[in-house]
Amino acid sequence: LEYLREFVVSGCSKLAKFEDHEIASTHEPEIEIISSKTPESSHAHETKDAEISSGAETESVFSQIKGESQLSKLTVHVKEPMEPATPLAVSTSSTNKGATVEPFLSESSKFFVLPDPETKPISLEKPELLSAHGTSKQTAVEPISASPVMGADREVQMEGLLPEEAWKLFREQVGGIIESPNIQQFARAIVQKCYGFPLLIIVTGRALAKENDTLAWMHASKEFSECSAHGIYGHEALIQKLKFSYDRLEGPDVKSCFLYCALFPEDQEINIDKLVDYWIQEGLVAGNWPDSYKRGSDISVQVGLSIKMHNLIWDLASRILSLEVEGCQFVCGSYSKMTQLSHMRNRLPILDYHRFLSSAGAGLIELPLPERPNCLRLLALFLQRNHNIRVIPTSFFDLMPSLTILNLSKTRIKFLPESICKLTILEVLILRDCERLVRLPSEVGSLRQLVVLDLQGTKLNKLSNEISELASLRHLKVSFYGSVNQREYVNLPRELLSHVVIGNLSELETLSIDVYPGDMRWNENVKSVIDEVSNLTNLTTFCCYFPEVEFLERFLRKSATWKIGGLTEFKFVVGHDVKRFASQNVDNLELDHVQWGQCLRFVNGEIIPNAVVEVLTRTTAFCLDHHVNVLSLSEFGLGNFYALRLCVVRECPEIQEIIAGAELSGAVFPILEHLTINSLPDSRKICKEMIPQGSFAKLRVLTVYTCPNLEFVFASSMVQCFSNLEELIVEDCSAIKKIVDSDGGTLPSLKRLKLHSLPNLVNIMKGAWPPLENISFYDCPMLKKLGIDSNLIRTIKEIKAEKDWWEKLEWQDSSLYSRLQARFTLISDEDF
Numbered sequence: 145l146e147y148l149r150e151f152v153v154s155g156c157s158k159l160a161k162f163e164d165h166e167i168a169s170t171h172e173p174e175i176e177i178i179s180s181k182t183p184e185s186s187h188a189h190e191t192k193d194a195e196i197s198s199g200a201e202t203e204s205v206f207s208q209i210k211g212e213s214q215l216s217k218l219t220v221h222v223k224e225p226m227e228p229a230t231p232l233a234v235s236t237s238s239t240n241k242g243a244t245v246e247p248f249l250s251e252s253s254k255f256f257v258l259p260d261p262e263t264k265p266i267s268l269e270k271p272e273l274l275s276a277h278g279t280s281k282q283t284a285v286e287p288i289s290a291s292p293v294m295g296a297d298r299e300v301q302m303e304g305l306l307p308e309e310a311w312k313l314f315r316e317q318v319g320g321i322i323e324s325p326n327i328q329q330f331a332r333a334i335v336q337k338c339y340g341f342p343l344l345i346i347v348t349g350r351a352l353a354k355e356n357d358t359l360a361w362m363h364a365s366k367e368f369s370e371c372s373a374h375g376i377y378g379h380e381a382l383i384q385k386l387k388f389s390y391d392r393l394e395g396p397d398v399k400s401c402f403l404y405c406a407l408f409p410e411d412q413e414i415n416i417d418k419l420v421d422y423w424i425q426e427g428l429v430a431g432n433w434p435d436s437y438k439r440g441s442d443i444s445v446q447v448g449l450s451i452k453m454h455n456l457i458w459d460l461a462s463r464i465l466s467l468e469v470e471g472c473q474f475v476c477g478s479y480s481k482m483t484q485l486s487h488m489r490n491r492l493p494i495l496d497y498h499r500f501l502s503s504a505g506a507g508l509i510e511l512p513l514p515e516r517p518n519c520l521r522l523l524a525l526f527l528q529r530n531h532n533i534r535v536i537p538t539s540f541f542d543l544m545p546s547l548t549i550l551n552l553s554k555t556r557i558k559f560l561p562e563s564i565c566k567l568t569i570l571e572v573l574i575l576r577d578c579e580r581l582v583r584l585p586s587e588v589g590s591l592r593q594l595v596v597l598d599l600q601g602t603k604l605n606k607l608s609n610e611i612s613e614l615a616s617l618r619h620l621k622v623s624f625y626g627s628v629n630q631r632e633y634v635n636l637p638r639e640l641l642s643h644v645v646i647g648n649l650s651e652l653e654t655l656s657i658d659v660y661p662g663d664m665r666w667n668e669n670v671k672s673v674i675d676e677v678s679n680l681t682n683l684t685t686f687c688c689y690f691p692e693v694e695f696l697e698r699f700l701r702k703s704a705t706w707k708i709g710g711l712t713e714f715k716f717v718v719g720h721d722v723k724r725f726a727s728q729n730v731d732n733l734e735l736d737h738v739q740w741g742q743c744l745r746f747v748n749g750e751i752i753p754n755a756v757v758e759v760l761t762r763t764t765a766f767c768l769d770h771h772v773n774v775l776s777l778s779e780f781g782l783g784n785f786y787a788l789r790l791c792v793v794r795e796c797p798e799i800q801e802i803i804a805g806a807e808l809s810g811a812v813f814p815i816l817e818h819l820t821i822n823s824l825p826d827s828r829k830i831c832k833e834m835i836p837q838g839s840f841a842k843l844r845v846l847t848v849y850t851c852p853n854l855e856f857v858f859a860s861s862m863v864q865c866f867s868n869l870e871e872l873i874v875e876d877c878s879a880i881k882k883i884v885d886s887d888g889g890t891l892p893s894l895k896r897l898k899l900h901s902l903p904n905l906v907n908i909m910k911g912a913w914p915p916l917e918n919i920s921f922y923d924c925p926m927l928k929k930l931g932i933d934s935n936l937i938r939t940i941k942e943i944k945a946e947k948d949w950w951e952k953l954e955w956q957d958s959s960l961y962s963r964l965q966a967r968f969t970l971i972s973d974e975d976f
Contacts, residue, residue: 318352554577612647742763878903880905900924
C-alpha cells in the first residue's frame with residue numbers, strides 16, 4: 145500500500161477482530177483508530193471507528209457471517225486477493241448487518257469501507273418526490289449520490305447456491321441451446337458472475353432462453369463482467385445485472401407493464417385481473433378492448449392469480465423509473481411523445497413513485513391536505529384517484545417551484561387554488577375525469593412552460609381565455625358541460641370558448657374537444673374553431689364533433705394537415721349526436737371505437753355524403769349509428785373499407801344484411817378484426833352466402849346483439865371465411881335456431897363462445913368442436929344437447945351456465961359430463 149495515506153473503519157460495532165499487518169510504504173500513512181466498547185458478551189472485543197474522506201474511491205461491503213456467536217473473525221489482507229464468501233443475505237439497509245453477494249475486494253481495491261449504521265433518516269421536509277397516490281404512506285427518497293448505501297431500507301435473505309447447483313438451475317431456465325460448445329463457455333461465465341444468487345440466475349436464464357446467437361451470448365457475458373471491471377459491486381452490481389433481463393423484454397408495452405407493478409406499495413399482492421384492467425385504463429396496452437385485454441392477459445399469463453414483486457425486482461423497476469429515459473416516458477404515459485421533460489431528465493434520481501392507486505375508491509387517510517407544504521425540490525406530484533380530495537388549500541403550491549408534473553385526475557376538486565400560478569416550470573397538468581371541476585382560474589395563464597393540459601372528462605362551463613397565453617402547449621384535451629334543460633341552459637356562459645384561444649396555440653399537435661350533445665353553444669362555436677384548427681400546421685391528432693356534415697366539409701376543404709395526410713390520428717363524430725362522444729356510461733363498443741387511431745362515427749344520417757366517404761377511406765374504426773335509410777354497408781362502397789379493422793353497425797332500422805348487392809369482385813373486409821352488429825330489427829343475415837376468398841380473413845371477434853329476425857349467424861358457404869375467428873358473442877336474438885347453418889364446417893380458431901338469451905336455439909354446430917377455452921350459456925331453454933366431443937377436455941378452462949340447465953343437459957357420454965363438471969361455474973351478474 146505504497147500510496148496509502150488514510151485507512152478508516154467506521155461504525156463497526158460487530159467487528160470481532162482487527163489484525164495489524166506490516167505495511168511497507170515510502171510514505172507515512174496517517175491511520176486513525178477510535179475505540180469504543182461493544183456490549184458485554186462471551187466474545188467481548190474492542191471496535192474501531194473512524195471517518196473517511198469523502199473524495200476517496202470507495203467500495204461498500206456488508207458482511208454477515210452466521211456463527212455460533214454471530215460474530216466472526218474479520219481480516220483485511222493487504223495486497224492479497226480476498227476469496228469470495230458464499231452469499232447469505234443481501235442487505236439494502238444502512239441499519240442492518242448486510243451480506244456479501246459477490247467478492248467485494250479485488251486486487252485493484254483501494255479502500256475497505258463499512259458504512260456507518262447511524263446514517264440519519266431522510267427528512268420529509270425536502271423530498272425529491274412526494275407520492276400520496278392512493279396510499280397513506282408518503283415516501284421521500286434522497287438522491288443516491290448523497291447516501292453511502294444503495295437502497296437503504298431492507299434486508300433480503302437469500303441462500304447462495306454451490307457452483308454445480310447454480311449451473312443446473314441456469315440450464316433448466318435456458319434449455320438445450322446451452323449445450324452448444326460455442327455458447328456454453330459464455331453461459332458458464334455468466335453463471336459465475338451470478339455468484340450463486342438464485343433470483344439472478346433464474347431471470348437471466350429466462351431472458352436468454354430463446355437466444356441461439358453466439359454473439360449475443362458473448363455480449364451478455366461481457367455485460368456481466370463490466371460491473372467488476374468498472375468497480376461496481378454489491379447491491380448496485382446486482383441491480384445492474386438484473387436489469388439485463390429487463391432490457392431483453394419484448395416490446396415497450398411489456399416493459400411498461402413491468403414498471404407499472406413498482407408503482408404499487410412494495411409489499412402489496414396485486415390481483416392479476418385488476419392489474420390488467422389498470423394497464424388498459426392507463427394506455428400501457430394499446431388497441432381496442434378485446435385486443436388490449438388479450439395482450440394484457442398474455443403478458444401476465446405465467447404469473448397466476450396475483451403477483452407480488454420480489455424486493456430486489458421492485459428496486460430494479462423503481463430505479464428504471466428514476467434513472468432511465470423510458471422512466472420519464474412511462475410517467476407521462478401517452479403524453480411522453482409530446483414532452484421533452486427537460487427538468488425531469490436532468491435532475492437527480494427518484495426511487496419511489498407509487499404513481500397509481502391499487503384499488504378504486506381508496507384515498508388519502510391524512511386529510512385535509514397540508515396548507516403550505518415545503519417541497520422546494522419536488523418534481524412530480526401524483527394525487528390521482530384519491531376521491532376524498534375535494535379542496536386543495538389556497539397556498540398549497542406556494543413552495544413547489546420545481547414541480548414539473550401534476551396529476552389530479554379523478555379527484556373531486558371543483559377548482560384549482562390561486563397558488564397554481566407559482567408552478568412556473570410545470571410541463572404536465574392532468575385533470576382527467578375531475579367530474580366536479582367547472583372552471584379554471586385565470587392564474588393558469590402563468591403556466592407558460594405547460595406542454596400537456598388534459599381536461600377530458602371534466603365539467604367545464606367555458607375554457608378560460610388565459611389558455612391562449614400558453615404558447616408552449618402542444619397537447620390539449622377538454623370536455624365541456626352542457627344541458628338540454630332550458631332553465632339550466634340560460635345560466636351557462638354564452639360561449640364555450642373565445643375565438644382567439646385555439647388560434648393562439650400555434651404549437652398544438654393534439655387537440656380533443658368533447659361537447660355535450662344538443663348544446664347549441666357548440667353549433668355557434670364550431671365554425672370558428674374549425675377555421676382556427678385548419679391553420680395549425682403541427683397538428684397530428686384531432687378529435688371533434690361535427691354536428692352537421694357541412695362543418696366536416698369545411699374542415700376537409702380548409703385543413704392543410706388533412707390535405708397532406710399529416711393528421712395521423714383522428715376521432716370524428718359526424719351528424720346530430722344523441723349521445724356524448726366520450727361518455728362514461730357508454731358500453732364496450734364505444735370504448736372500442738375511441739381507442740383506435742383513425743375513428744369515424746356517422747350518426748343519424750339520411751344520405752351518404754361524399755365528405756363522410758372521403759374520411760372513411762382513411763378510417764380504421766367505423767361506427768354507423770342510427771342511419772335511417774341505408775340498406776347495407778355496400779352502399780358506402782366496399783372498396784372504401786379496405787383499411788377498416790373495427791366496424792360497429794348499430795340501430796339502423798332498414799339494414800337487412802351487412803353486405804349485399806351484385807356479385808362481388810374482390811375480398812370484403814380483408815383486414816377487419818372486430819365486427820359488432822347491434823339492434824338491427826330487420827336483419828336476416830350477416831352477408832350473402834357467396835363471398836370471395838379472403839373476405840373476413842383476419843376477423844377475430846364477432847358480436848351480435850338484439851337482432852330479432854336473424855335465424856343463424858353463419859351460412860354453410862361462409863364458415864370457411866371465418867377461420868381466424870377467436871371470439872363469438874350472440875345475445876338477445878329470439879329467432880336464432882342455429883349458430884352454423886350447415887351439416888359440416890367449423891370455426892377452427894374459436895376460443896371464446898358466449899350465447900345468451902337465445903330462446904329458440906336448438907343447435908350450435910355439427911361436427912368436430914373447435915378448441916374452445918371459455919363457454920357461457922344463459923337463457924337457452926331449447927338447447928338440450930351440446931354435441932361436445934372428448935377433444936374439448938384438452939382445451940376447455942371454464943363453462944358458465946345456470947345450474948338447473950346444466951344438470952338437465954342430455955349427454956351421449958355420461959363420463960364426459962363428469963369430466964367437464966370440474967370446469968363448470970355458476971353464471972353470475974358480472975357475466976352480463
